[in-house]
Amino acid sequence: MTDKMRLVKFLVYGCQMNFAEAERMEGQLRGIGFESTEDAEQADLILMHTCCVRETAEDKAYGKIGEIKRLKREKPSLLFGVTGCMAQKESDALIRRAPHIDFVLGTGRLGELRRVVEELLSEREGDCQHIVDVVEDGTLPEEGLPARQGAVSAWVPIMYGCDNFCTYCIVPYVRGRERSRRPEDILREIEDAAAKGFREITLLGQNVNSYGKDHKLADFAELLTMADKVEGIKRVRFMTSHPKDLSERLVAAVREGRHICEHFHLPVQHGSDAILKAMNRNYTTEKYRELVRAIRREVPGASLTTDLIVGFPGETDADFETLLDFLREIRYDAAYTFLYSPRSGTPAAKLDGQVPDEVKHERLERLMVLQNQISLEQNQKLYGTVQEVLIEGTSRTDENIWTGRTRTGKIVLWPHQEGECIGELAQIKITQPQTWVLKGERMEG
Ligand code: SF4
Secondary structure, three states, X not given: OOOOOEEEEEEEOOOHHHHHHHHHHHHHHHOOOEEEOOOHHHOOEEEEEEOOOOHHHHHHHHHHHHHHHHXXXXXXXOEEEEEEHHHHHHOXXXXXXXXXXXXXXXXXXXXXXXXXXXXXXXXXXXXXXOEEEOOOOOOXXXXXXXXXXXXXXXXXXXXXXXXXXXXXXXXXHHHOOOEEOOHHHHHHHHHHHHHOOOOEEEEEOOOHHHOOOOXXXXXHHHHHHHHHOOOOOOEEEEEOOXXXXXXXXXXXXXXXXXXXXXXXXXXXXXXXXXXXHHOOOOOOHHHHHHHHHHHHHHOOOOEEEEEEEEOOOOOOHHHHHHHHHHHHHHOOOEEEEEEOOOOOOOHHHHOOOOOOHHHHHHHHHHHHHHHHHHHXXXXXXXXXXXXXEEEEEEXXXXXXXXXXXXXOOOEEEEEOOOOOOOOOEEEEEEEEEOOOEEEEEEOOO
């Protein structure tokens, strides 16, 4: 099985969790002699790891699935698998719609990839068989170490699934209930990443704050503290934090940690209590304000970023103005802004009061103008300060400019100097704060 090198082409869509899962799938495939390629024409296996958070993501995936039919015609030995959220949701309907798909693996079955591919390869000579492996609530895949991309930052999933059922979100239906990995498995993986030269890890989950509620071996604050002690790791990050589960213990762990970065990504989604209730977010703006006060009191200088949804069903002009006021009050360092789009299969898609598209776009535009202004003002406060930056590599547009991040997660650009290496920490003086980046110069020594 392993004597012949085969090539796999990954097509990965969606969130950071999907990219982290693709690395783990690649790790499994390496064990049976696969290398990855960028060229689909050369591939022996094409693996599409899908997202279905938005209806448009699904339409795009179907378009891509259609394109792969030609490759299968030209190279009948080519294997084609669809995995992840859309595979979970559509299951064997995918094969009915596109019979050139060889296998479908749901979100809880990614650990079966190696077995399924081996099975199909051994049957290639005979009749083509379809495999569909989708379970309602998957077990935890401890499928070996990932084949990591990059050289500095490693993503480490700590839990899978979500119990929260926000009314706009399909994730709990396709990723199942929360399942936490065991702390020793996570730590082993972080140690392995450190031994391979990675300097930063990001602990990943749909809601990391509820880590360990199932197995009770450690809570998230304890896990963070353990990760902080792994030799060689200089930075520990985490995402995403649900505000309803953010604990004082977690804030204290960030304050006390040596390598735990002072950055909280705390999605508020909206600034109106009526909309938060309709979203089933399970906190009020007042409770959220208390969290922000605690973070700023206990971890001075921490950055705060968020996600916002504009145009949720029932959002009135007054709700929207309340959201703008909330942003003026909280003053986030940055916000990821989204237009609400109905996702079939979620309760919000059936709510009355869907907001017309032009109104949504107009509100989003106003929101972005305001947030960009706030982000710029937040960054301007850093003018003249010296920031510790982890060097990530060269800028995409200019190889003489280097890029890295502050502990607070802000992107910094500066002219490359002799002797600087990726993965090192550098002291950069901020000379030109902008809306999305900080430009600076390296301090001697
Ligand atoms: S917390 Fe809400 S938005 Fe996040 S994955 Fe779970 S249901 Fe979706």
